[in-house]
Amino acid sequence: MDRFNSLIAVLSLLLSVCVFPFFASAQLRQNYYANVCPNVETIVRNAVAQKIQQTFVTVPATIRLFFHDCFVQGCDASVIIASSGTNTAEKDHPDNLSLAGDGFDTVIKAKAAVDANPSCRNKVSCADILAMATRDVIAMSGGPSYAVELGRLDGLSSTASSVNGKLPQATFNLDQLNALFGANGLTQTDMIALSAAHTVGFSHCDKFSNRIYNFSRQNPVDPTLNRDYAAQLQTMCPTNVDPRTAVGFDPNTPNTFDNVYFQNLQQGKGLLTSDQVLFTDPRSKSTVDTWAGNSPAFLAAFVRAITKMGRIGIKTGGNGNIRQDCGLLPDIRKSDLETAIAYQMQSANFGRKSEIKSDLSSGPNKAYEWQEDVKQNSSMT
Numbered sequence: 357m358d359r360f361n362s363l364i365a366v367l368s369l370l371l372s373v374c375v376f377p378f379f380a381s382a383q384l385r386q387n388y389y390a391n392v393c394p395n396v397e398t399i400v401r402n403a404v405a406q407k408i409q410q411t412f413v414t415v416p417a418t419i420r421l422f423f424h425d426c427f428v429q430g431c432d433a434s435v436i437i438a439s440s441g442t443n444t445a446e447k448d449h450p451d452n453l454s455l456a457g458d459g460f461d462t463v464i465k466a467k468a469a470v471d472a473n474p475s476c477r478n479k480v481s482c483a484d485i486l487a488m489a490t491r492d493v494i495a496m497s498g499g500p501s502y503a504v505e506l507g508r509l510d511g512l513s514s515t516a517s518s519v520n521g522k523l524p525q526a527t528f529n530l531d532q533l534n535a536l537f538g539a540n541g542l543t544q545t546d547m548i549a550l551s552a553a554h555t556v557g558f559s560h561c562d563k564f565s566n567r568i569y570n571f572s573r574q575n576p577v578d579p580t581l582n583r584d585y586a587a588q589l590q591t592m593c594p595t596n597v598d599p600r601t602a603v604g605f606d607p608n609t610p611n612t613f614d615n616v617y618f619q620n621l622q623q624g625k626g627l628l629t630s631d632q633v634l635f636t637d638p639r640s641k642s643t644v645d646t647w648a649g650n651s652p653a654f655l656a657a658f659v660r661a662i663t664k665m666g667r668i669g670i671k672t673g674g675n676g677n678i679r680q681d682c683g684l685l686p687d688i689r690k691s692d693l694e695t696a697i698a699y700q701m702q703s704a705n706f707g708r709k710s711e712i713k714s715d716l717s718s719g720p721n722k723a724y725e726w727q728e729d730v731k732q733n734s735s736m737t
């Protein structure tokens with residue numbers, strides 16, 4: 357196959373991953389590791405339980421990490437990759453800087469526990485470990501326990517630029533929220549259910565300070581905020597507050613994953629604009645009202661929504677692998693590079709020699725992509 361055809365093949369693959377991320381779910385299934393690592397779910401659960409005993413922050417930190425992973429390049433643990441000398445990774449994009457370290461630590465500890473078992477070593481992806489850990493922290497904080505689908509591979513790249521425009525902002529209105537979740541194959545109902553993850557965890561003051569100080573000319577305080585709650589927020593977040601100060605999302609049951617989130621919205625106690633709008637916009641209000649009074653209905657909707665979220669843009673086959681270190685893209689062995697260079701030289705690509713050299717010097721991300729490209733070409737000829 358010539359380069360043009362292989363380019364078309366790569367482009368169609370990219371198109372299918374980008375445009376129809378939710379169709380990529382066919383390969384996920386429960387008990388995916390039954391043959392290679394039958395105890396994987398118990399191993400992960402024990403590691404997560406131990407981590408929660410150290411700090412409850414594990415719960416919100418892990419849930420949010422999974423969300424930010426899935427919405428950027430799919431659920432492929434690309435958010436966990438550390439930046440390198442030549443590459444700024446997803447985790448260093450401004451929208452990800454407030455991800456709490458305990459989420460990353462949960463995955464790293466669970467991965468170490470899995471890999472301590474000889475038959476499981478290097479068989480379970482970091483992306484699946486994050487999906488399992490998320491299920492576990494939700495169940496261990498009073499939320500639903502659901503069967504988690506597995507079979508995701510880890511992504512081969514992670515760039516800060518890929519985060520642009522992919523994550524919702526605290527100031528979003530309903531149309532903006534629906535547009536972003538819709539682009540990931542999620543409905544308004546899914547979006548409302550998933551927003552209830554704000555039943556646990558914290559927000560830094562800067563994410564909502566506009567609502568309590570300079571909302572509009574007539575109303576310095578957002579009129580959709582409960583007045584007493586707004587006054588409490590002003591006390592906790594004075595105008596020149598330390599930027600590290602954070603406030604709990606749920607003032608009533610901060611450490612329980614429950615439908616009190618929706619009851620708070622009914623009382624004007626949604627912390628972010630994007631939370632409160634779910635109650636103030638008539639198009640989403642009835643769902644909030646229903647789930648505020650019906651915990652089982654909310655929990656069932658949440659399980660459906662997070663299962664759908666876990667299918668976004670999954671990597672299978674050649675577009676993923678199993679990372680040994682969840683925070684590092686695999687290094688390419690020198691011998692692989694030499695073989696790849698030799699191949700490139702032979703195959704009418706002489707003119708690209710200098711480009712190849714510069715690719716190799718531009719870090720593991722680029723080199724890995726390039727190596728995959730070469731592999732694909734070699735198998736096609």
Ligand code: HEM
Nearest residue numbers: 416417420423454456524525526550553557558559560630
């Ligand atoms: C609907 C649109 C959403 C917006 C605008 C939004 C925005 C935010 C913001 C601004 C914070 C506070 C970050 C900080 O200051 O540290 C936050 C925290 C959090 N978000 Fe969201 N989020 C949304 C949806 C979700 C979803 C779908 C999930 C998970 C399913 C989620 C899970 C969390 C959790 C658990 C925290 C607390 C993190 C912690 O305490 O470490 N969020 N979110």
